[in-house]
Amino acid sequence: MIYRPIAIDEEIKFSKKKFIVSKTDLKGKITFVNKNFCDISGYSEDELVGAPHNIVRHPDMPRAVFYLVWKALLSGRAISGVVKNLSKSGKYYWVIADLEPKFDRDGNIVSLTAFRRAAPQNVIDTTEELYATMLNIEKKHGMEKSIAYLEGFLEEHDMTYDAFIAELIKPKGIIATLLAAFKRMFG
């Protein structure tokens, strides 16, 4: 049985230099976490490894986001997104996540990796408003309509999802350098 904390409206802030890593199998079962994941989520490595990744799913997250994430990964594409996660204490933490599939020599997807970093306030503000609207639409009209809303939103900004996210979350300066080194280490 997985312990499901009740969400409380308190934020966990963490250093921009603390990257959170996890790896999963093709069903989203966690196979690896780094120490920052444990420290920030409040779960031990034993609690996380073997658990489904939705262990940190926050009820404020629209389903459409995960639908798009899974669609990209299982078709072999990397994708980035902004995610509100739920810690064991019920507090939340916002991250920018870069997710990517790993392939074997024959080109089959063998595992999925996520690198996350703290989301700056301007990213949280933009995303929070968008997700609240999407969640509302999902509750009333289902996920398809929320995806349609996101598509309309992107059209209005004349951007693809990837371009919109890239513009929103571009890592800058030293963080970009550190993140690249980190990805090489854990990739």
Ligand SMILES: Cc1cc2nc3c(=O)[nH]c(=O)nc-3n(C[C@H](O)[C@H](O)[C@H](O)COP(=O)(O)O)c2cc1C
């Ligand atoms: C590598 C990887 C990392 C993930 N990281 C997160 C995460 O940090 N938070 C989250 O809510 N879901 C994450 N997910 C998505 C979950 O697997 C799941 O789809 C999501 O929490 C929605 O849960 P549900 O499908 O039970 O509704 C991740 C998936 C993968 C493949």
